Structure formats: C-alpha cells, structure tokens
Amino acid sequence: MKILQHLRQKRPLIHCITNYVTVNDVANALLSVGASPVMADDESEVGEITAISNALLINIGTLNSRTISSMIKSAKKANELKIPIVFDPVGVGASTLRNETAFRLLEQVNFTLIRANASEISFLTSKTGGARGVDASENELGKDILEHINAAKILAKKYNCVVAVSGKTDIIVDEKQTKLCNNGSPMMANITGSGCMLGAVMAAFLGASDDKFEAALKAVCTFGISGEMAAEKTIANNAANATFRTNFIDALSFVDDDILNKRAKILSH
Amino acid sequence: MKILQHLRQKRPLIHCITNYVTVNDVANALLSVGASPVMADDESEVGEITAISNALLINIGTLNSRTISSMIKSAKKANELKIPIVFDPVGVGASTLRNETAFRLLEQVNFTLIRANASEISFLTSKTGGARGVDASENELGKDILEHINAAKILAKKYNCVVAVSGKTDIIVDEKQTKLCNNGSPMMANITGSGCMLGAVMAAFLGASDDKFEAALKAVCTFGISGEMAAEKTIANNAANATFRTNFIDALSFVDDDILNKRAKILSH
Amino acid sequence: MKILQHLRQKRPLIHCITNYVTVNDVANALLSVGASPVMADDESEVGEITAISNALLINIGTLNSRTISSMIKSAKKANELKIPIVFDPVGVGASTLRNETAFRLLEQVNFTLIRANASEISFLTSKTGGARGVDASENELGKDILEHINAAKILAKKYNCVVAVSGKTDIIVDEKQTKLCNNGSPMMANITGSGCMLGAVMAAFLGASDDKFEAALKAVCTFGISGEMAAEKTIANNAANATFRTNFIDALSFVDDDILNKRAKILSH
Numbered sequence: 168m169k170i171l172q173h174l175r176q177k178r179p180l181i182h183c184i185t186n187y188v189t190v191n192d193v194a195n196a197l198l199s200v201g202a203s204p205v206m207a208d209d210e211s212e213v214g215e216i217t218a219i220s221n222a223l224l225i226n227i228g229t230l231n232s233r234t235i236s237s238m239i240k241s242a243k244k245a246n247e248l249k250i251p252i253v254f255d256p257v258g259v260g261a262s263t264l265r266n267e268t269a270f271r272l273l274e275q276v277n278f279t280l281i282r283a284n285a286s287e288i289s290f291l292t293s294k295t296g297g298a299r300g301v302d303a304s305e306n307e308l309g310k311d312i313l314e315h316i317n318a319a320k321i322l323a324k325k326y327n328c329v330v331a332v333s334g335k336t337d338i339i340v341d342e343k344q345t346k347l348c349n350n351g352s353p354m355m356a357n358i359t360g361s362g363c364m365l366g367a368v369m370a371a372f373l374g375a376s377d378d379k380f381e382a383a384l385k386a387v388c389t390f391g392i393s394g395e396m397a398a399e400k401t402i403a404n405n406a407a408n409a410t411f412r413t414n415f416i417d418a419l420s421f422v423d424d425d426i427l428n429k430r431a432k433i434l435s436h
Numbered sequence: 437m438k439i440l441q442h443l444r445q446k447r448p449l450i451h452c453i454t455n456y457v458t459v460n461d462v463a464n465a466l467l468s469v470g471a472s473p474v475m476a477d478d479e480s481e482v483g484e485i486t487a488i489s490n491a492l493l494i495n496i497g498t499l500n501s502r503t504i505s506s507m508i509k510s511a512k513k514a515n516e517l518k519i520p521i522v523f524d525p526v527g528v529g530a531s532t533l534r535n536e537t538a539f540r541l542l543e544q545v546n547f548t549l550i551r552a553n554a555s556e557i558s559f560l561t562s563k564t565g566g567a568r569g570v571d572a573s574e575n576e577l578g579k580d581i582l583e584h585i586n587a588a589k590i591l592a593k594k595y596n597c598v599v600a601v602s603g604k605t606d607i608i609v610d611e612k613q614t615k616l617c618n619n620g621s622p623m624m625a626n627i628t629g630s631g632c633m634l635g636a637v638m639a640a641f642l643g644a645s646d647d648k649f650e651a652a653l654k655a656v657c658t659f660g661i662s663g664e665m666a667a668e669k670t671i672a673n674n675a676a677n678a679t680f681r682t683n684f685i686d687a688l689s690f691v692d693d694d695i696l697n698k699r700a701k702i703l704s705h
Numbered sequence: 706m707k708i709l710q711h712l713r714q715k716r717p718l719i720h721c722i723t724n725y726v727t728v729n730d731v732a733n734a735l736l737s738v739g740a741s742p743v744m745a746d747d748e749s750e751v752g753e754i755t756a757i758s759n760a761l762l763i764n765i766g767t768l769n770s771r772t773i774s775s776m777i778k779s780a781k782k783a784n785e786l787k788i789p790i791v792f793d794p795v796g797v798g799a800s801t802l803r804n805e806t807a808f809r810l811l812e813q814v815n816f817t818l819i820r821a822n823a824s825e826i827s828f829l830t831s832k833t834g835g836a837r838g839v840d841a842s843e844n845e846l847g848k849d850i851l852e853h854i855n856a857a858k859i860l861a862k863k864y865n866c867v868v869a870v871s872g873k874t875d876i877i878v879d880e881k882q883t884k885l886c887n888n889g890s891p892m893m894a895n896i897t898g899s900g901c902m903l904g905a906v907m908a909a910f911l912g913a914s915d916d917k918f919e920a921a922l923k924a925v926c927t928f929g930i931s932g933e934m935a936a937e938k939t940i941a942n943n944a945a946n947a948t949f950r951t952n953f954i955d956a957l958s959f960v961d962d963d964i965l966n967k968r969a970k971i972l973s974h
Contacts, residue, residue, distance in 0.1 A: 194628035209498075209499060209501065212531035216530060415678075
C-alpha cells in the first residue's frame with residue numbers, strides 16, 4: 168500500500184481548530200505532507216467548514232470559552248458526517264478548564280484518535296498527576312513504557328478509538344493492536360509545535376485512509392523519519408533549533424513511500 | 437519612477453486586521469519590503485490605530501464576531517480619512533459567515549483594492565461556486581484566464597476599485613486597464629501565507645503611492661520576483677517549502693527598482 | 706556565577722500572555738535559551754497556570770477585552786505567590802486602550818521588570834508622546850541616551866522595579882543601579898518579535914535567579930550577543946531578515962556562560 172502517494176493524490180482538506188502558538192507550523196506541516204489546511208474557529212461557521220473537510224483536528228493548546236463551543240459544534244458535525252477527528256488534549260492536567268473541556272469532549276464526541284504525550288495520557292486515564300508545561304520530556308517514555316501502553320489501552324477501550332502516545336518511543340494502540348515506533352529525534356523536543364504538527368499530520372493520514380490504525384501508525388513513522396532527516400541535516404550544518412524546524416517541515420515533503428518503508432522502525436508488542 | 441526606493445524612504449505604517457495563521461509572516465513580509473506593521477483588532481482601539489496608519493489591510497482568514505466589528509469600524513475610519521484599504525476575502529464561498537461578512541464589508545466600505553484567488557473572485561462575482569480550502573491551485577488561472585479577467589472587471593466596476601487575481605498569471609484590473617503579470621513560482625503555493633503576504637505588500641505599496649493601479653501592479657511583480665529568486669535559491673540547495681518561506685521573506689528585502697524593472701513580466705491585455 | 710548553566714538546569718516554566726503576532730517566536734526563544742513556555746490566556750485558567758510557573762510575561766501587543774481581564778487576574782496571582790512578572794507595554798502611546806491598560810496594570814500590579822523601547826518608556830514617564838508602530842527604531846537611543854536613562858529611573862522608582870530600555874544601547878536600571886549594554890545588531894530591528902522575545906528571555910532569567918537586576922542585565926547581554934552571532938552568520942551567507950530570525954533563535958541555544966562573559970559589553974553609568 169502506497170499510503171503517502173495516495174495521501175498526496177487525494178490532498179485531504181483538514182479543518183484545524185488549534186492553538187495560536189503553533190498554528191502556522193501546523194498549516195505548513197499539512198502542506199508539506201501533501202494535505203490542505205483550513206483554520207476556522209467561529210461557532211457560526213465551523214459546522215460548514217467541517218462538512219467540506221476530510222478530517223478534523225481539535226487541539227486545546229490555547230482554548231477559551233469561545234473556541235470550546237466551536238470545538239463541540241465542529242466535532243458533533245464530524246461525527247454526524249463520519250469525518251475522522253483527532254483530539255490533542257494539550258496541557259490536560261494543568262488546569263481545571265483543560266480537564267473539564269477534555270472530559271466534556273470525550274463524553275460528547277466519538278474521536279477517531281487521541282494523540283498526546285505520556286503525562287497527558289496518564290492524566291486522562293487516572294485523572295491524577297499533573298502536566299508540567301506542554302512540551303514532552305524526551306525521557307518520559309523510557310523505563311515506564313509498559314505503564315504508558317497500559318494507560319493508552321485503557322483509553323482506547325473506554326473511548327473506542329486509536330490512541331497515540333508521543334515520546335522517545337511512540338506507542339500506537341487500539342482495542343486489539345499495539346505497535347511501537349522508534350523513529351524520531353531528540354531535537355523534536357527543542358521546538359514548540361512538534362506535538363501539534365504530529366496531530367495535524369495524523370489527521371491528514373486519517374483523512375486519506377480507511378484503515379485508521381494503519382494510518383495512525385504510518386503517520387507517526389513518517390513524522391519521526393522526517394525528524395531524523397532534519398536532525399541529520401541540522402547537525403551537519405552545526406545549526407540548532409530554528410534551523411531544525413525549517414529542515415523538519417522541508418523533510419515532511421521529502422518522505423515518500425520508499426523512504427517510509429525503508430526507515431520505519433516498527434515493533435509489535 | 438523608483439517605487440521601491442520611495443516606499444523604503446517613506447516606510448509606511450500598515451494596520452493589519454488579519455488571521456492568526458499567517459500574521460507573523462505578514463509582519464515579517466512588511467518589514468522586509470520596507471514597511472512597518474501594526475496589528476490591532478480590538479474594536480475599542482482600531483479606529484485610533486487606523487488613523488495613524490498609511491494603509492489598512494483587512495483579511496478574513498480567521499474572522500470571528502469580535503474581529504468583524506473591528507474590521508467594519510476600522511474600514512469606516514480609513515474611508516473617512518482617505519486611507520487606502522486592501523480587502524483579502526480569504527475563503528469566501530466556504531461558509532455563510534464569510535460570504536455575509538464579505539458582502540457586508542463590500543457594501544459598507546469603499547475598498548481601494550480587492551486581492552483574492554480566482555475562486556474567491558469568481559464567488560464574489562457570481563455568488564455561486566465554492567472555495568475549497570484557502571490555498572490557490574497553481575493551475576486555476578491557466579485556460580480560464582479570460583473568464584477570470586472578466587470576473588475581476590465586473591468587481592472592479594461594481595465596487596470602483598482595483599482588483600488583483602492571484603494565480604500562475606496574476607491579473608490586475610481597474611475600470612479602464614487590464615495588466616497581467618507572469619512573475620512568480622509554483623513554490624509559492626507550497627506554503628501557507630503567500631496570499632496573505634501579498635495582500636499586505638500591496639497595502640504597503642498603496643500606502644506609499646498615489647497611483648493605485650501602478651502600485652498594485654508593481655507590488656504583484658515585486659512579490660512574484662521575490663518568489664522566483666527564493667525558488668532559485670531553494671532548488672539550488674535541494675531544500676523545500678520551509679526553506680523557501682525563509683528565502684522568500686529574505687528576497688522581499690533584496691528586490692530593488694533595478695531588479696524590479698529588469699525582471700518584471702508585465703503584459704497589457 | 707554561571708547564570709545560563711543554572712537557568713538550563715532549572716528549566717523555568719514561563720507563563721506568557723502575549724500577542725498572537727510573535728507568540729511562536731516567543732515560545733521557540735524560550736526553548737532555545739533553556740526555559741519551557743506555556744501560553745494560556747483564558748480568565749478561568751490563568752490563575753492556575755501562573756501558580757505552577759516560575760515567571761509570568763505580560764505583553765499587550767494585541768490586547769483585547771478578554772485578555773486584559775486575564776492579564777490582571779494572572780498578575781495578581783503572581784504577586785500573591787511572589788512569582789516574578791515582566792511587563793512589555795507594546796505600543797503604549799498609540800491608543801487609549803493601550804494607555805489605560807498599561808496604567809491600570811501598573812497601578813494594580815507590582816511588576817518585577819518593565820521592558821520597552823525608548824518611546825514607550827518615554828510615554829509611560831511623561832504620558833505624552835506617541836509610539837509609532839511597535840518596532841524600535843535603531844537610532845532612538847543614540848544621542849538621547851541620558852534622557853532615556855532619566856525616564857527609566859523615574860519609572861523604576863515610581864513602580865519599584867527594574868526597567869530595561871531596548872535600543873542600540875540597552876539601558877537597565879533600578880532605584881540604585883544603572884548599567885548599559887552595547888551588545889546587539891541592527892538586524893534585530895528587521896524582524897518582528899525582537900522585543901517580544903527579549904521580554905520572554907528576561908522572564909526566563911528572572912524565573913531562575915534571585916538577583917533580579919543581575920538577571921535582567923545578563924538576559925539583555927545574552928540576547929544581544931545572540932543577535933551578533935546571528936548577524937555574523939547571516940551576513941556571511943548573503944542572507945537577510947528571515948534567515949537572521951532562524952539564526953537568532955539558534956544562537957540563543959549556543960550562548961553559554963563562557964561566551965556571555967567574554968562578549969558582554971557592559972558599562973556602568
């Protein structure tokens with residue numbers, strides 16, 4: 168299956184209700200991977216925008232009362248039209264507003280995929296623990312990986328969706344399957360927006376594929392491989408974070424199915 | 437006439453009410469071309485900010501009820517003070533809110549210039565057809581160019597303004613004149629914000645010139661030439677979208693009147 | 706004292722309520738210097754987010770009624786918990802809303818540091834004069850430096866805080882001390898966000914240090930040295946503004962205590 172070729176032929180339109188910190192990176196990441204972004208968050212238009220899209224991304228990074236209503240409305244429309252939805256519960260655990268919004272969304276909406284870092288997944292599973300900031304620690308998936316797989320499995324069963332846990336090793340689970348992906352670079356944690364862009368890229372893959380688990384897995388690998396390619400180029404040029412960001416968005420357009428198949432480091436669990 | 441030299445001497449202040457996706461690119465594009473950006477969108481201050489500016493940009497890319505009121509107020513102040521206004525009806529055709537807002541603005545405000553892609557211009561002219569996403573297709577101005585010129589002419593007459601249609605060939609019309617510009621690069625469609633930056637750069641030229649048609653035409657050429665220069669550098673370095681974005685904003689500061697006069701590919705129609 | 710090493714070990718969490726134009730640069734600048742950003746501006750969560758942070762940044766670049774309430778609430782929480790606050794009164798002097806908001810904040814909140822350009826400081830001191838745009842003119846601190854020191858001193862005494870005036874020569878004062886820093890590059894005025902990033906980097910230093918004046922001074926030097934390093938690299942590559950921006954954020958991660966001590970150009974006054 169040539170998943171990237173198909174994505175680029177279909178050029179899915181991805182409706183993003185996302186935070187204003189990384190929204191430009193999200194749009195450019197979508198364009199680079201071969202999708203088309205549309206950002207709209209006013210309650211009076213989100214239903215129409217979702218209706219013409221191939222997937223919806225909901226990211227609560229800078230949520231507020233105005234956009235929360237839009238998220239709910241948009242997600243219900245997506246459910247009605249069977250449009251896949253990615254939920255990125257950025258910073259859940261850090262405030263009551265984030266916690267209440269995340270659970271309100273999870274109760275009222277059927278998400279296709281939840282993407283988060285380990286502390287966010289852990290919070291959603293346990294309702295305890297607190298996220299510190301919104302950037303993933305490079306090591307948070309090291310020794311505790313079994314615990315994180317378990318937490319992801321609980322969420323996947325409870326909400327009947329795919330769950331992706333981002334970290335040094337990425338975890339992708341649904342009710343039946345567990346896969347690990349070992350692609351990626353520590354440099355991805357040095358820029359803002361890595362997680363947000365991944366959520367968007369996963370929405371692009373979901374918007375172009377019928378097999379949701381396979382789409383999620385290949386999206387994570389594509390993203391990690393792009394990180395590796397960008398890190399190689401950045402290090403070779405003695406550059407750092409901002410250069411890596413540029414190289415990373417470039418790399419998302421360089422990865423094709425051949426590179427994906429050759430470089431993907433997927434483990435079954 | 438040394439239009440770029442004059443712009444850089446005058447350093448016009450451009451008040452932008454624009455979307456949060458590409459606002460940073462818009463600000464940096466204005467600085468690179470030689471203007472000064474100011475972003476303000478609260479209804480209680482936009483009148484004052486417009487009043488000290490040399491031009492106003494209204495871009496509805498991520499409009500909401502709060503900012504729509506600000507757009508109206510700001511534009512009326514600009515009309516009162518005879519400050520030129522660029523209108524960028526991003527995504528018009530895609531939702532009722534965008535359509536109603538665009539026509540409300542067109543009825544209540546005298547715009548100096550409308551800048552849009554072909555599907556948006558077509559929608560404004562016909563009130564039919566639907567924009568798909570907000571990024572211009574590279575080919576949308578190929579064979580249908582006569583139709584697009586016609587649509588732009590209708591708008592230009594109806595609203596007594598300059599109309600610029602962006603695409604592979606750019607079209608600039610007013611009631612009396614039609615010019616085509618063949619500068620640019622397909623890479624401009626690979627990043628978000630090309631259209632938004634062009635709207636802002638056109639506002640900068642309008643804010644520094646008395647001849648509105650000439651300003652619009654030279655802004656489009658300057659922008660397209662910058663795209664060509666950036667594409668050459670990007671391809672020479674085997675890089676892609678994000679590198680192109682960086683090279684493009686750099687190039688806006690490299691284009692001077694000599695380069696503009698040498699490289700501009702203008703056709704009269 | 707190894708101030709940068711200590712900052713990077715502590716990795717302070719910086720809560721930013723800032724404008725949507727440069728928020729991405731602010732986040733990436735914080736990550737590059739070694740801090741962790743968190744952006745949140747909804748009134749119902751800002752108290753909780755401030756409470757888990759090591760410093761708070763309030764930047765009024767694109768203020769609106771919703772975020773002004775959040776700024777007040779957040780700042781009062783920071784005062785209550787003795788968390789340092791940086792105030793960046795972007796564009797004060799340009800509108801009644803900005804003026805009223807700035808003075809309302811100054812009256813209700815104890816800021817640790819005010820960072821601004823000379824025209825903004827001048828306005829705050831005199832309540833006269835008008836900011837033109839929000840980007841610092843390269844020369845505004847040339848011959849008038851004594852006047853700017855005096856204005857900063859008045860503010861520092863009145864509000865019992867450190868005051869930093871950005872320009873060709875940076876001024877850092879409190880009630881007792883005056884230091885000048887001559888690091889930096891004219892290229893910093895060619896991009897949007899230089900001032901905003903500096904405010905954030907100062908918050909990072911304050912969040913990791915007990916000596917507030919020393920933290921402010923070293924933050925300004927670190928920032929200026931990064932500008933010099935980035936300018937050298939940009940010029941060597943015949944590049945311009947956008948490349949400088951990338952090189953600048955890279956450079957923030959390259960500066961260490963050795964480089965800081967060697968390159969800092971500090972003058973006592």
